[in-house]
Amino acid sequence: xxxxxxxxxxxxxxxxxxxxxxxxxxxxxxxxxxxxxxxxxxxxxxxxxxxxxxxxxxxxxxxxxxxxxxxxxxxxxxxxxxxxxxxxxxxxxxxxxxxxxxxxxxxxxxxxxxxxxxxxxxxxxxxxxxxxxxxxxxxxxxxxxxxxxxxxxxxxxxxxxxxxxxxxxxxxxxxxxxxxxxxxxxxxxxxxxxxxxxxxxxxxxxxxxxxxxxxxxxxxxxxxxxxxxxxxxxxxxxxxxxxxxxxxxxxxxxxxxxxxxxxxxxxxxxxxxxxxxxxxxxxxxxxxxxxxxxxxxxxxxxxxxxxxxxxxxxxxxxxxxxxxxxxxxxxxxxxxxxxxxxxxxxxxxxxxxxxxxxxxxxxxxxxxxxxxxxxxxxxxxxxxxxxxxxxxxxxxxxxxxxxxxxxxxxxxxxxxxxxxxxxxxxxxxxxxxxxxxxxxxxxxxxxxxxxxxxxxxxxxxxxxxxxxxxxxxxxxxxxxxxxxxxxxxxxxxxxxxxxxxxxxxxxxxx
Numbered sequence: 001x002x003x004x005x006x007x008x009x010x011x012x013x014x015x016x017x018x019x020x021x022x023x024x025x026x027x028x029x030x031x032x033x034x035x036x037x038x039x040x041x042x043x044x045x046x047x048x049x050x051x052x053x054x055x056x057x058x059x060x061x062x063x064x065x066x067x068x069x070x071x072x073x074x075x076x077x078x079x080x081x082x083x084x085x086x087x088x089x090x091x092x093x094x095x096x097x098x099x100x101x102x103x104x105x106x107x108x109x110x111x112x113x114x115x116x117x118x119x120x121x122x123x124x125x126x127x128x129x130x131x132x133x134x135x136x137x138x139x140x141x142x143x144x145x146x147x148x149x150x151x152x153x154x155x156x157x158x159x160x161x162x163x164x165x166x167x168x169x170x171x172x173x174x175x176x177x178x179x180x181x182x183x184x185x186x187x188x189x190x191x192x193x194x195x196x197x198x199x200x201x202x203x204x205x206x207x208x209x210x211x212x213x214x215x216x217x218x219x220x221x222x223x224x225x226x227x228x229x230x231x232x233x234x235x236x237x238x239x240x241x242x243x244x245x246x247x248x249x250x251x252x253x254x255x256x257x258x259x260x261x262x263x264x265x266x267x268x269x270x271x272x273x274x275x276x277x278x279x280x281x282x283x284x285x286x287x288x289x290x291x292x293x294x295x296x297x298x299x300x301x302x303x304x305x306x307x308x309x310x311x312x313x314x315x316x317x318x319x320x321x322x323x324x325x326x327x328x329x330x331x332x333x334x335x336x337x338x339x340x341x342x343x344x345x346x347x348x349x350x351x352x353x354x355x356x357x358x359x360x361x362x363x364x365x366x367x368x369x370x371x372x373x374x375x376x377x378x379x380x381x382x383x384x385x386x387x388x389x390x391x392x393x394x395x396x397x398x399x400x401x402x403x404x405x406x407x408x409x410x411x412x413x414x415x416x417x418x419x420x421x422x423x424x425x426x427x428x429x430x431x432x433x434x435x436x437x438x439x440x441x442x443x444x445x446x447x448x449x450x451x452x453x454x455x456x457x458x459x460x461x462x463x464x465x466x467x468x469x470x471x472x473x474x475x476x477x478x479x480x481x482x483x484x485x486x487x488x489x490x491x492x493x494x495x496x497x498x499x500x501x502x503x504x505x506x507x508x509x510x
Contacts, residue, residue, distance in 0.1 A: 002261070003287050006272070007324060007437070008077035008116075010317065012328040013163065013166070013199075014196040016162075016163035016166075016419065017109065017163050017166045017167065017170060017199060019067075019163070020031060020063075020067040020160070020163040020164045020166065020167055021167055021170065022041050023066055023067050023070040023164075024063045024066055024067055024164055024167045025167075026053070026066065026099065026248075027056060027062060027095060027096075027099060028055055028056070028063050028066065028167070029054065029055060029056070029062075029400065029492075030132070031050060031051045031052050031054050031055060031168070031171065032050075032054060032173075032435040033048050033049070033050050033051070033172065033175040033176070033278075033309070034049050034051055034281065035047070035048050035049075035228060036049055036276070036277075036280040036281070036293075037049070037280060038276075038279055038280050038306045039276050039279075039280055039293070042272045042299070043296070043302065043508075044304040044305065045302065045304065045305065045306045045307070046305075046306070046307045046308065047293075047296060047308050047309075047310065047367070047466030048176075048307070048308070048309045048310070049053035049277065049280075049293070049309075049310050049312050049489075050171075050172060050309060050310065050311045051281075051282070051312055052289075052311065052313050052314060053243075053283060053285055053289055053312050053313075053314055055189075056090075056095065056317050057088070057092060057119065057123075057316075058088075058311060058314055058315045059088035059091065059092065059219070059241075059314035059315070059316060060088075060165060060168060060192060060311075060313050060314065061088040061089045061091065061092035061155070061163050061165055061169065061314070062091065062092035062095055062096065063087075063092070063160070063438055064089075064092065064154060064155075064156075064158075064161035064163075064164035064165045064191060064195070065083075065089065065093045065095070065096040065153065065162040065163065065164070066095070066096045066161050066164060067161065067163055067164030068091070068096075068153050068158060068160040068161050068164065068166035068314075069081070069093070069097065069099070069100055069102075070100075071094035071160045072151060072427065074178050076151045077100050077102045077151075078102065078362045079107070079150060079151065079506070080097075080102055080103030080104065080105065080147050080150045081093060081097055081102060081104050081147075081148040081150055081151045081152075081153050081271040082101070082104070082105040082106070082107065082141050082144055082148075082152055082153070082323060083105075083106055083107070083135040083141060083152065083153045083154070083155065084106075084107045084108070084140070084141035084153070084155070085106060085107075085108060085137070085155055086108065086111075086112050086116070086137075086240045086241060087108065087112050087113065087115075087116025087117070087132070087240070087241065087316055088116070088156035088241055088313075088314050088316060089156075090106040090108060090120045090121060090125070090127075091116065091120055092118050093106065093125070093153050093315075094106060094120050094123035094124065094125035094185070094397075095123050096115070097124075097125060098123055098124050098125075098497060103126070103127040103150075104124070104126065104412075105126045105139075105144060105148070105150060106120050106125045106126065106127050106128070107125060107129075107130050107137045107140050107141040107144065108120070108128070108129055108130075108133060108137060108473050109129070109130070109131050109133050109136065109137045110129045110130070110132060111132055111133070111134055111237055111240065111368070112129070113240065113316070113317070113318040114212070114318060114321075115178060115316055115317070115318050116316050118127075119239060119316065120188070123370065126398055128140070128144070130435065132383060133237070133243060133245065134243060134244055134245070135231075135244075135245045135246070136207040136427050139451075143500025146311055148295055154248070155189060155191065155479060156188065156189030156190055156191030156192075156194075156244075156247075156248055156251050157189060157190075157191070157249065157250050157251055158191075158250070159245075159250065161191055162191050162194045162195045162198070162250070162254070163195065164195070164196030165192045165193035165194075165196070166196065166198055167195075167199070168192075168195065168196060168199070168311070168485045169195060169196045169197075169198070169199025169200040169291040170199050172196075172199075172200060172266070172309065173200060173203050173204070175275055176307075176309070176323075177204075177427075178307075179204040179205075179206065179207045180207055180306075180307040180308060181207065181208065181211055181306040181307050182207060182208035182209070182296075182299070182301075182306070182308050182309070183196065183200070183204075183207055183208070183209055183210070183308075183309045183310075184210045184211075184212055184292035184293075184295045184296055184299075184308065184310045184311065185209070185210070185212065185292060185311045186211075186212050186213070186241075186242055186288050186289070186291035186292055186311060187212065187213045187242060187247075187250055187255075187262065187291075188213075188219075188221075188241060188242030188243070188244045188250030188288065189218075189219075189244045189247050190211075190220055190247045190248060190252060190254070190295075191248075191251055192256050192311065193209075193211045193220070193251070193259060194250070194251045194254035194255055195256075196209070197209055197254055197255065198254060198258065200396055201258050202404065204452065207449065208260045208261070209258060209259045209260050209492045210261050210262070210263060210295060210299065211255060211258060211259050211261070211262035211263070212241045212261075212262070212263055212265060212291040212294065212295035213242065213262060213264050213265075213291070214236055214238065214242065214264065214265060214266075214267070214270065214287075214291065214426060215236075215264045215266055216234075216235060216236025216238070216267075217232070217233075217235040217236050217239065217242055217243050217244065217245050218262075218264045219232055219235070219245060219246055219247050219378065220247050220251075220255060220262050220479050221263075221264055223246075223247050223252050223260045224255070224256060224262055224372065225258075227251045228252070228407070229246050229247050229248070229249055230246065231245050231246040232246065236267070238267050238287055239267075239270060239286075239287035239288045239291065240286075240288070241286055241287070241288030241289070241313065241314055241316070242285070242288045242291065245304045246458065247444035255441070257478040260299045262293070263296060263298070263299065265291060265295055265330075266281055266285075266298075266328070266332070267328060268328050268332030268409075269294040269297065269298060269332050269365075270287050270291060270327045270332070271287075271290075271332045272294065272296045272297070272328075272329045272332030272333040273290035273291070273292075273293035273294035273297065273327075273332075274287065274289075274329060275294050275323055275325075275326075275329040275333065276288040276290075277289075277290055277293060277447065283315060283316065284317055284322065285312055285314065285315040286314050286315055286316050286317040286500065287317075287325075288313055288314060288318050289312045289313050289314045289315055289440050290312070291313075292310035292311050292312065293310045293312075293474070295310070296308050303494045308326035308431035313339055315483055324510060328413070329447055329452060334383055334387050334388075334390065335382065335383050335384075336363050336380050336381065336383060336408070337380070337381050337383055337390040337393060337394075337406065337408045338364070338379070338406070338408045338410070338414070339378075339379050339380075339381070339393070339394065339397065339404050339405065339406060339407060339408075340376060340377070340378055340379075340404065340407055340413075341353065341376070341377050341379060341402050341403070341404045341405075342373070342374050342375070342395060342402060342403040342404070343374070343375050343376075343402060344378060345369070345370055345371075345372060345373055345374055345455065346373065347479055348453065349375070350377075350448070350457045350460070351448045353377070353402065353448050354444060354445060354448065355445075356396070356397065356400035356402070357379075357381070357393075357397065358396065358508055359442075360381050360382065360393070361381065361382030362379065362380065362381060362444060362462070363380035363381060363382050363463070364378065364379065364380030364382070364462060364463045365377065365378070365444075365460055365461070365462045366378040366379075366424055366460070366461050366462075367381050367457070367459065367460040367461075367474075368458070368459050368473065368509075369425055369427050369458035369459060370425065372475070377426060378407075378413075379461075379462075380408065380452065381403040381414070382395055384396065387394040390406070390408060394406050397410050411412040418442050425456045425458075425509075425510070427475065427477055427510075428477070430475050430476070430477045430500075430510070431475070431476050431477070431498065431500045432470070432473070432474070432475050432498070432499045432500045432502070432505050432509070433473075433474050433475075433476065433489070433496050433497065433498055433499060434472070434473055434474075434495070434496065434497045434499050435447075435471075435473075435474060435496045436470070436471065436472070436494060436496065437462070437470040437472045437494060438470075438494070443470070444465050446492065447492065447494065450488050450491065450492040451476070451488065452488075453479065454479050454480060454482040454484075454486060454504065455477070455479065455482070455488075456476065456477050456478075456479050457474060457475065457476060458475035459473065459475065459479050459486075459509065460472070460473070460474055460475070461474075461477030473499075475509075
């Protein structure tokens with residue numbers, strides 16, 4: 001870590017930040033710094049969230065864009081500007097161009113969430129979709145800039161852009177009564193981290209500055225390890241706001257000298273952090289916006305009583321991604337364990353396994369009758385004590401005589417197998433029922449007890465969706481000649497519908 005004065009041979013950062021402060025607040029707001037009460041209690045620390053999701057475009061990016069636009073000469077603004085962006089920088093440039101009444105062309109990857117594309121168009125900019133990632137979009141943008149005489153506004157590797165983002169650091173200095181122990185900043189291309197660093201390093205020399213990246217897009221971590229910017233072969237798109245294959249030479253230089261460390265976090269940890277922020281603020285942020293909180297959770301130097309600041313960089317999230325995030329968050333926080341278990345394919349074995357599992361909260365259960373002697377079930381279990389409890393549950397299942405596998409960290413299982421478990425099997429005499437089970441301990445046991453020994457479970461599919469009633473699909477067949485299933489189910493009191501004649505069942509499950 002170096003003194004910021006060493007960086008001023010090329011740029012007088014404090015003068016640039018002073019100038020940026022005169023421009024940025026024409027549109028940007030001084031974002032709040034909120035204490036996260038629940039997370040602070042959970043970590044025995046004082047965790048603060050710098051809420052850049054509260055900006056007019058729900059992201060910090062407008063700061064750098066506005067400052068860069070103001071620094072252009074009149075001719076450049078008259079000809080128009082262009083940028084490449086996955087969305088947040090695009091909205092900042094579009095808003096800045098609208099403020100100065102100049103043309104803005106935004107080149108976005110085709111993978112950009114529609115909420116960001118629509119937001120840019122709503123600001124009056126011209127959107128062009130090109131390439132599968134940021135780098136391909138940037139290449140296209142440079143070609144268009146040369147062809148149409150437009151000024152390219154880089155999303156991070158520009159001194160004026162960095163100075164605009166640095167105004168966040170100035171606000172932090174004003175908002176904190178005393179220097180925090182550490183500040184965590186998400187990193188994509190490095191503009192935000194560089195801006196925070198040049199703003200606060202000389203004022204808070206003892207504060208740890210920690211960059212946070214997704215494991216699958218760790219371009220700054222790789223650059224620091226190599227000693228120079230390197231291009232990643234591929235990047236993950238889950239945290240699309242930081243999906244950058246190569247950091248800038250300027251942002252790298254600043255981060256290399258001023259950051260104390262750059263750590264990486266998993267997708268599951270990021271989803272868990274999104275949940276943390278929601279539970280404290282009732283705000284759903286985008287994956288990039290939760291990286292800093294994920295970093296705080298896994299920071300090995302964290303100690304009790306520390307004051308920790310996380311930068312929430314944005315909240316531009318497609319609504320249809322929420323289900324995936326919720327499912328991954330449960331595993332990321334170790335609130336759910338996923339197991340694959342072999343049980344005997346014979347009447348009563350399903351009930352025997354449930355009893356062996358004990359009084360635990362079932363979050364998911366998938367089973368389909370087979371013609372083999374062994375059936376394979378996929379089961380999710382709610383956890384309250386994290387990884388130690390997960391290991392105890394697996395040991396309990398194995399000690400009961402079952403072959404079992406822990407799939408909690410298995411990417412294939414989480415993304416696909418949990419939705420495909422089961423399959424087609426023609427079972428003579430099978431009936432299909434759709435139930436609403438009350439979400440309470442013992443509901444499944446009561447159901448199995450009501451069936452007795454005269455009805456065999458041939459299919460079972462359940463996933464907890466956080467409501468008062470669980471949606472359960474069950475296949476049943478009589479063991480003997482009994483036909484009293486409707487009477488038994490009515491006496492049980494669970495709402496149900498006979499779906500045996502449903503064409504979806506006939507086509508895909510039999």
